[in-house]
Structure formats: C-alpha cells, structure tokens
Amino acid sequence: MIERPDFSDRSAFDTRGLDNLKQSAKNNSPEALKSAAQEFEALFMNMMLKSMRQAGTQDGPFDSEQSKLFTSMLDQQLTKNLSKRGLGLADALVRQLSNNAGNQIIDQATNAKPSFGSQRGIDAYLNGLHLEPNKVAEFKPSTSTSSHVRQFENKLSVHAEQASIETGIPAKFLLGQAALESGWGKHEIKTLDGSTSHNVFGIKASKNWKGKTVEAVTTEYVNGVAQQRVEKFRAYDSYAAAFKDYATLITKNPRYQNVVANAGDASSFAQGLQRAGYATDPQYANKLTKIIKHSLSA
Numbered sequence: 001m002i003e004r005p006d007f008s009d010r011s012a013f014d015t016r017g018l019d020n021l022k023q024s025a026k027n028n029s030p031e032a033l034k035s036a037a038q039e040f041e042a043l044f045m046n047m048m049l050k051s052m053r054q055a056g057t058q059d060g061p062f063d064s065e066q067s068k069l070f071t072s073m074l075d076q077q078l079t080k081n082l083s084k085r086g087l088g089l090a091d092a093l094v095r096q097l098s099n100n101a102g103n104q105i106i107d108q109a110t111n112a113k114p115s116f117g118s119q120r121g122i123d124a125y126l127n128g129l130h131l132e133p134n135k136v137a138e139f140k141p142s143t144s145t146s147s148h149v150r151q152f153e154n155k156l157s158v159h160a161e162q163a164s165i166e167t168g169i170p171a172k173f174l175l176g177q178a179a180l181e182s183g184w185g186k187h188e189i190k191t192l193d194g195s196t197s198h199n200v201f202g203i204k205a206s207k208n209w210k211g212k213t214v215e216a217v218t219t220e221y222v223n224g225v226a227q228q229r230v231e232k233f234r235a236y237d238s239y240a241a242a243f244k245d246y247a248t249l250i251t252k253n254p255r256y257q258n259v260v261a262n263a264g265d266a267s268s269f270a271q272g273l274q275r276a277g278y279a280t281d282p283q284y285a286n287k288l289t290k291i292i293k294h295s296l297s298a
Contacts, residue, residue: 214233
C-alpha cells in the first residue's frame with residue numbers, strides 16, 4: 001500500500017518537502033497533484049501580493065534590504081497558508097489534469113520552484129506548469145483562416161464596422177488589434193465572477209475613468225524586460241460599448257493623432273500605435289501587422 005503523506009502544513013521554504021512531493025507524484029498520489037496545484041496557486045497569489053507591495057512606498061525610516069528580505073519571506077509563507085483556502089484555481093487544475101499528465105507537470109513545476117518569488121523563478125515555474133495567469137494574451141498569429149478566427153470575426157465584425165465609421169480606421173485593423181489583445185477572444189479579461197469584461201482592446205482604467213473596472217495580471221516591458229504586474233482595466237457591459245470607447249480613445253486622445261492620420265496601411269497603423277505608447281511590448285507592431293495581413297479573412 002502506498003503511503004500518502006500530508007504536505008498541507010509544509011513551510012514554503014522546505015525544499016525537502018518538494019522532493020517528497022515529486023516522489024509522491026511518481027507513485028501516482030492524488031495528494032501530490034493537489035499539493036502541486038496549491039503550490040501554483042500560492043505562487044500566483046504571492047506574485048499578486050508582490051506587485052501590490054511594489055506599487056506602494058517601501059522607503060520608510062526602518063526599511064532596509066534585510067527588512068525587505070524578511071517581508072518577501074513572510075509574503076511567501078502567507079500566500080502558502082492562504083492557498084489552503086484558495087481562489088478556486090487549485091481545484092480547477094486538479095479537475096483538469098489526468099494522472100499521467102499531472103505527474104509530469106508536478107515534476108516540471110517542482111524543479112522550477114523559484115527562490116523568494118524572483119521574476120525569473122516565477123517565469124520558470126509558470127512555464128513548467130504550461131499555464132499563465134489571466135492577462136492580456138501573448139498571441140501567435142495563425143497561417144490560415146481557422147474556425148476560431150471566423151468565430152471571432154462573426155462575433156465582432158459589426159462592432160468593428162461601426163467603430164471604423166467613427167474613426168476612419170479600417171475595420172480589419174480594429175479586428176486585428178482586438179485579436180492581438182484578447183488572443184482571438186480566448187483570453188479576455190475576466191471579472192471576479194468569471195464573466196467577461198468585454199475589454200478586447202486591453203484598455204487600462206486611468207484615474208479619470210468613471211466606469212466599471214476589473215483587475216488582472218498583465219505583462220509589461222520595462223527597458224525591454226518582461227514583468228508581470230497587477231493592473232486595473234476598464235470593464236464594459238457589451239462589445240459594442242468596448243469598441244465605442246476605443247473609438248473615442250483613439251480619436252480624442254492627442255497621443256494617437258498620427259495613428260488615425262496614417263491608418264491607411266496596416267504596418268503604418270501598427271507602428272503608429274507602438275510609437276504612441278499603446279503597448280510596451282517591443283514586438284507589438286510586428287505582431288499586429290502579421291495578424292492584419294495574414295490571419296484575418298476579411
């Protein structure tokens with residue numbers, strides 16, 4: 001009979017516990033799969049907490065490198081304990097993973113255990129699980145018009161046409177940008193109850209925004225280096241409202257004046273958006289141009 005150890009009370013810094021977790025995974029232990037899922041959920045919560053701390057001030061008279069280190073350790077242990085109650089992510093992972101696939105993922109994930117929540121460690125851990133938190137999607141354009149592309153176009157074309165009338169920007173360009181920002185609608189920003197925010201353009205909520213908002217983890221590039229942050233985004237009641245708000249933003253905000261003026265060409269439109277600072281991804285213009293030229297059927 002296989003012994004089923006309890007990992008629920010293990011410290012977040014107990015590396016021997018991780019070795020036991022991997023060994024249990026090899027023995028097809030359901031508890032190991034559950035613990036690995038909780039490990040991922042704890043890391044996800046720690047990443048959110050770390051981002052929120054970075055957004056605040058940490059330069060008080062009693063702050064030092066040592067205090068920041070212990071704060072990081074405390075946060076990691078705190079999120080480890082909080083993950084026992086969880087956000088529901090661990091339970092969803094357990095339901096979706098089969099025994100064989102789950103064991104392989106556990107082994108990869110525990111090998112990629114980060115040290116004190118370092119960004120490199122976080123990336124390795126997420127890659128080990130083949131999962132990413134909810135964020136504006138990194139999109140790889142398709143080479144042919146597949147069913148999900150047609151579904152995306154059918155769902156949003158009428159709204160893109162209306163926004164095209166308001167902005168003078170071709171509807172195909174608007175659909176391409178919505179596809180890039182939302183991963184063809186597969187990675188739309190979700191609200192707390194799991195419903196869509198309809199924000200297919202990834203528009204953030206500034207201080208002047210008076211409408212509904214939703215928080216999500218997104219990837220931003222600082223000096224060319226990808227960083228994951230928790231940001232506040234706008235939320236809409238419909239896709240029509242989302243496209244209308246985008247049309248207002250792109251035509252009324254002076255920073256996008258040249259974008260509208262040079263929207264006759266896909267490449268110029270995409271490069272104009274990047275120069276205006278719509279996104280921080282250094283490859284944003286190239287990705288958007290490829291989608292418009294090669295992925296859309298219109």
